[in-house]
Amino acid sequence: MKVALFSPMPPERSGIADYSALLLPALRERCDVVVVKRGAKKPPRGTRLCVYHVGNNPDAHGWIVEALRRTPGVVVLHDFVLHHLVAGLTIGRRDGHGYLDAMEREGGVVGRLLGHAVLDKRIPPLWENRPEDFHLAGEVLGLATGLIVHSRYVRDRTRAAGYGGPIWIVPHPAFPPPEVAPAEIAGEPLFGSFGNVNVSKRVPQLLEAFAGVRRGHPSTGLLLVGAMSPGFDLDRRLQRLGLHSGGLVREGFVDEQRLWELMRACDVHVNLRSPTMGETSGTAIRALALGKPLVVSDVGWFSELPGDVALKVPVDGDEVGALVAALTLLAERPDVRAAMGAAALDLTHRVHDLERVADLYVSAFEQAAGGGSVDDAVLTEVSEAAAAVGIAPGSVEESDLAGRLGEVGLGG
Amino acid sequence: MRIAVVRPQVPFARGGAEIFVDALVDELRVRGHEADCVTIPFKWYPGARVLTQAFLWRLLDLSEADGKRIEMVVATKFPSYLVRHPEKRVWLVHQFRQAYELDRTELGQFGESTEDRAVRRQVQGLDRVGLGEATRLFATSANVAGRLERSTGLAAEVMPHPAQELAYRNDGPGDFVLSVNRLDRAKRIDLLVEAAAAEPSLKVVIAGDGPDRPRLEQLARDRGLGGRVRFAGRVPADELAALYATCFATYYAPVDEDFGLSPYESFLSGKPVITATDAGGPLEIVRDGSTGRVVEPEAVAVASAAVWLREHPDEAAAFGQTGSAIAADVTWDRAIGRLLS
Numbered sequence: 001m002k003v004a005l006f007s008p009m010p011p012e013r014s015g016i017a018d019y020s021a022l023l024l025p026a027l028r029e030r031c032d033v034v035v036v037k038r039g040a041k042k043p044p045r046g047t048r049l050c051v052y053h054v055g056n057n058p059d060a061h062g063w064i065v066e067a068l069r070r071t072p073g074v075v076v077l078h079d080f081v082l083h084h085l086v087a088g089l090t091i092g093r094r095d096g097h098g099y100l101d102a103m104e105r106e107g108g109v110v111g112r113l114l115g116h117a118v119l120d121k122r123i124p125p126l127w128e129n130r131p132e133d134f135h136l137a138g139e140v141l142g143l144a145t146g147l148i149v150h151s152r153y154v155r156d157r158t159r160a161a162g163y164g165g166p167i168w169i170v171p172h173p174a175f176p177p178p179e180v181a182p183a184e185i186a187g188e189p190l191f192g193s194f195g196n197v198n199v200s201k202r203v204p205q206l207l208e209a210f211a212g213v214r215r216g217h218p219s220t221g222l223l224l225v226g227a228m229s230p231g232f233d234l235d236r237r238l239q240r241l242g243l244h245s246g247g248l249v250r251e252g253f254v255d256e257q258r259l260w261e262l263m264r265a266c267d268v269h270v271n272l273r274s275p276t277m278g279e280t281s282g283t284a285i286r287a288l289a290l291g292k293p294l295v296v297s298d299v300g301w302f303s304e305l306p307g308d309v310a311l312k313v314p315v316d317g318d319e320v321g322a323l324v325a326a327l328t329l330l331a332e333r334p335d336v337r338a339a340m341g342a343a344a345l346d347l348t349h350r351v352h353d354l355e356r357v358a359d360l361y362v363s364a365f366e367q368a369a370g371g372g373s374v375d376d377a378v379l380t381e382v383s384e385a386a387a388a389v390g391i392a393p394g395s396v397e398e399s400d401l402a403g404r405l406g407e408v409g410l411g412g
Numbered sequence: 413m414r415i416a417v418v419r420p421q422v423p424f425a426r427g428g429a430e431i432f433v434d435a436l437v438d439e440l441r442v443r444g445h446e447a448d449c450v451t452i453p454f455k456w457y458p459g460a461r462v463l464t465q466a467f468l469w470r471l472l473d474l475s476e477a478d479g480k481r482i483e484m485v486v487a488t489k490f491p492s493y494l495v496r497h498p499e500k501r502v503w504l505v506h507q508f509r510q511a512y513e514l515d516r517t518e519l520g521q522f523g524e525s526t527e528d529r530a531v532r533r534q535v536q537g538l539d540r541v542g543l544g545e546a547t548r549l550f551a552t553s554a555n556v557a558g559r560l561e562r563s564t565g566l567a568a569e570v571m572p573h574p575a576q577e578l579a580y581r582n583d584g585p586g587d588f589v590l591s592v593n594r595l596d597r598a599k600r601i602d603l604l605v606e607a608a609a610a611e612p613s614l615k616v617v618i619a620g621d622g623p624d625r626p627r628l629e630q631l632a633r634d635r636g637l638g639g640r641v642r643f644a645g646r647v648p649a650d651e652l653a654a655l656y657a658t659c660f661a662t663y664y665a666p667v668d669e670d671f672g673l674s675p676y677e678s679f680l681s682g683k684p685v686i687t688a689t690d691a692g693g694p695l696e697i698v699r700d701g702s703t704g705r706v707v708e709p710e711a712v713a714v715a716s717a718a719v720w721l722r723e724h725p726d727e728a729a730a731f732g733q734t735g736s737a738i739a740a741d742v743t744w745d746r747a748i749g750r751l752l753s
Contacts, residue, residue, distance in 0.1 A: 001527060046527060363533050370530030377460040377527075382467065404470045408494060409537045410463055 059087020080278025187221020
């Protein structure tokens with residue numbers, strides 16, 4: 001079966017490009033996967049199934065959505081909230097009407113009015129401050145003949161959004177850690193946070209919590225790795241918190257090799273997020289593969305991590321207080337860190353193993369490609385048998401039959 | 413307790429799973445339970461028929477019978493475990509193997525069409541539902557449990573089932589190797605026939621029947637083995653016990669078998685077992701140089717293992733005795749205690 005894969009690929013700098021590059025060889029061992037050239041609008045001849053990787057970055061995924069519009073297929077939904085993507089495909093291309101239509105489709109007249117306010121710059125962009133209220137995933141969901149998602153959270157959100165097609169939950173594959181030596185960075189223990197340095201990664205809360213922890217545990221360190229978002233004044237915050245004189249190590253965007261060296265150097269990985277777009281964190285998956293304990297926000301996919309690998313911090317309560325407690329516990333208890341690290345490795349092998357993930361992908365591909373006709377065959381045989389014994393359409397018995405079919409996932 | 417033991421029935425076929433379920437029902441009754449076997453014919457081809465036939469089980473109402481509550485259902489093999497019941501125990505003999513490890517082998521069923529691939533995945537989906545609902549999940553061997561965990565993520569407790577009731581005895585080593593098995597391709601009885609062809613001193617008795625019998629008989633004729641390989645067919649219990657009692661070893665080397673009753677029966681007769689390195693379940697009890705011989709799945713290797721056992725009767729007897737202790741440890745009392753607890 002030939003599968004056409006629409007995805008950003010390296011050297012594009014995108015987490016989804018890395019994801020697809022990691023998965024591709026394992027998929028190719030199992031089926032005939034053709035990577036569609038960036039910008040192509042149609043799948044190659046002989047394709048039985050198109051698979052589209054959709055994330056929130058309009059530069060990386062705009063052409064993929066355009067291809068999806070021409071040929072519906074299975075969507076790998078990396079983010080549930082696609083507001084930023086839709087804004088890029090509309091406002092970013094001077095198509096304000098397109099944005100208004102998308103807002104109206106999801107939010108009715110109120111949505112359209114808010115869209116006007118965004119276009120007129122009367123309110124801040126909704127993709128920054130109200131993404132969860134206006135996910136704008138409707139068009140993509142409407143075109144998807146099936147969905148591959150990484151979490152129950154996204155599955156539930158898409159169902160709540162009215163998506164009725166098949167959904168397969170396929171965990172994020174683990175990146176195999178390369179044999180690199182840990183970077184030499186002070187901190188006993190060393191906490192690390194990787195990714196863009198901004199508000200939605202809860203960096204202000206992390207800095208405040210770390211300052212609190214460091215007062216009682218002056219040997220601890222915090223490593224912040226990633227590009228700084230515009231307008232985020234890190235220096236001022238460090239000064240205010242008394243962290244400017246030490247304890248914090250800063251690195252900007254780093255290449256893959258350096259990333260692993262830095263990740264290996266950390267004793268604890270802090271991966272905070274709010275609001276969530278429904279994404280699974282590739283960085284958190286890397287940390288698990290290294291056998292590192294995690295501290296995460298109790299939202300979205302992060303909430304689904306087992307309690308023995310991650311301490312979860314609520315974002316709506318005393319977030320800083322809970323963070324201080326979590327970091328303090330891990331600073332004081334190397335045994336807890338070790339146990340969580342062992343559990344992280346176990347989880348990686350059981351759930352995020354690359355071969356297992358590839359198997360699940362191919363299972364989804366096969367169901368997506370042939371499932372419709374199989375469903376038809378099952379329904380035809382069952383309904384003919386039902387009719388033959390006098391079970392009428394709309395009867396209680398027919399409803400019972402439909403219920404039983406649904407229970408075991410037969411008949412679509 | 414009122415217990416329904418459920419299993420599918422391929423009409424006109426009878427093998428280890430059928431013997432096991434009948435014995436389980438009998439043993440439950442002996443222990444004061446009101447037990448019965450509930451069965452539905454099973455046909456797994458063509459196309460999506462395997463799904464609709466499996467679905468029949470979902471339509472059963474085994475909550476009660478004749479106004480009296482059925483307190484427990486014990487399911488054994490695909491697709492019987494799709495039955496609904498609040499107290500559904502599964503003692504798994506095997507899944508629908510064509511959808512798993514036999515896929516894309518000569519023993520597989522599903523082709524490369526998108527429909528066939530999707531049917532296979534639907535079968536796997538049925539397993540996740542039907543087995544996932546079980547209030548307790550047992551597997552007859554570590555091999556079956558391992559396959560289950562790899563394919564569905566479900567963990568089963570390993571619980572072998574006892575061998576059938578026979579008048580087991582050991583009349584000393586005779587001059588033949590015995591195979592007791594259903595005659596189908598996956599049981600790899602042709603390997604034993606070829607072993608007899610490779611070793612002119614080897615005598616073989618093949619008990620059992622099945623769809624592969626004409627091919628095996630033809631193979632024996634082609635190799636000129638008429639006098640040394642005897643097809644005994646399905647034999648009555650007393651004759652089977654006598655065959656076990658008088659062979660010098662038994663042969664049991666299917667491809668990645670689930671469990672395998674024959675090695676237990678062989679051990680209870682004090683006879684060692686010859687098996688293959690890729691036989692699956694039997695390897696849990698047949699250990700090379702301890703309870704039998706484990707060899708590469710090649711005719712010459714099987715032949716030389718058989719000759720070795722024939723020519724080393726003391727060692728063969730010791731292997732049989734060691735095996736006997738293993739088999740004697742698997743009792744209905746223990747198994748039913750766990751099953752119902």
